[in-house]
Amino acid sequence: MFASLWIVTTIVAAGAQSLRNALQRSLTVTLGTIGATHVRFLFGLPFALLFLAGVLVVTGERPVPSLAFWGWAGLGGVGQIAATACMLHAMRDRSFLVTIAYTKTEPVQVALFGLAFLGEVPSVIAMVSIAVATTGVMILSWPRGGGAGGGLLARSDGGEPAGWGAAVLGITAGGFFGLSAVFFKGAIRAAGTEHFVAAATTALAASLAIQTLVLTLWLLARDRAVLWAIAKAWRPSVGAGFLGAFASQMWFLGFALAPVAAVRTLGLIEILYAQVLSRGMLKERPTARELFGIALLIAGVIGVLQG
Template sequence: MSDGAWWWAAFAIAAAAAQTVRNAAQRELTRTLGTVGATHVRFLFGFPFAVVFLGLIVAATGTWPPAPPAAFWPWVVSGAVTQIVATALMLAAMGERSFLVVTAYTKTEPVQVALFGLVVLGDAVTLPMIAAILIATVGVVLMSLRPGQAGLQTGGLRPMLLGLGSAALFAVSAIGYRGAILTIPAGFVTAASTTLCLALMIQAVLLSAWLALRDRAVLIAVLKAWRPSLLAGFMGAFASQLWFLAFALTAAANVRTVALVEVLFAQAVSRFAFGQRATARELFGITLIVAGVVLLLWVH
């Protein structure tokens, strides 16, 4: 395999690093803007940067992107809507558990894809796959327990369910975006950038309209907080640009495997930026989650 064939891995690693910074910035904005407001920041302030990215590509190639076909829209809309809800669930979970722990919850995404395949599509599940799912599940349970608890109580169960729900919707979103990219008859860079631009436009319009109707005060607060929101917006658009480039080159499962390095980045941010120390139990749980996900994708 030529070196160029591994560009998707480089894109995924860089995207994981950028996404960690974006998540940390959004987490801080949750304190002043609330969960929905901080969720909106990612899309509203990310959209202009996505337009800039697409403009640079058009200038470099001298070619305008083709009009997306009809098959593009169901894919991109499903990806955009599920990503909105997934982001909101993730930020809500981060308000109750540490940055590192919630990031690890979201990394169960590939495991959930296998479970969805079994329940919805009737895909066969082998013994090694069952072992991988059980290993990752034990890791999630270990992380959900707090010192002194005899079992899963509200303090541990609620953020766990929020994190796992977020992972499930991120999985659906990734599939939607890859499907959208593959429908555009253009090079992978143009197809990925066009999809990103239109997805962020849909998300910015939907959330702006929802807030304008339901909670105008939050929308005003988001607009007033434009300075601290620029970092989250830029890093969000930059991470998405890299994710989409990776999705254009290989299957989403491959990209999500490499994305597990985000847990390591999150551990560094959690320790040095937020002063949150992971317990030995939580670190062991993270290890089991990563091991289970890697084993699952390896046996595939």
């Protein structure tokens, strides 16, 4: 009955995530990287709890999470914090569209991690696809002649070129996003209920609670001024929090219904949403070379997942 529902939830999740990324990017100016990262968790948690309450009332389910559930949710939550922080920091120095493309190296990195740590040898198709995706990343990263006047290494605010740091951060974010998706899938399976909506929503609420606690304690210990700045920026933060919780709810439903690889493959349509946002809200114009590099990257990632 729900065999194809994951397709709908993934498409919706990708769109909501693109909007949330755009809102969070604007918040980095006033809140910094960690502050903007905390917004999606702190202001997303109340919405996730509302989602959970509604689901439990409607379904009558009473999940009994195992001890492993909290381990999976914790690992996924910490991994996503790291991924989001890397992504937002990269967005301060690079095009919104190109930064999102870097994070989509996620499946390629998973394949390489499997070879390095698990001895899983990729198929010929997978190895070719990795080469294609890597070529796409190199094209996206290669500086255009002319210095600070433009090019892929130019800052999005028109300043001096940002160098390779933003590219490394974007690719690192992709790796953490990949790991967190796998951990979240583990949490959904250990949620203590067979109802996929209840399991997904329970895992989401738990992971957001852990993320909120971790970052709040971090800021209390390291930079309390950021917490005060977040409180003062509550109006735009509520929107980012809702979009973050809603997008995560849709992702988690997809994870509950289909393999993570399939969900992440379809989720690559976020690149198309990001392009629309770059041309509209953020007034950015990708070059033909950027579009070609993104096309190679997407083709390589899909090939790895199919290989």
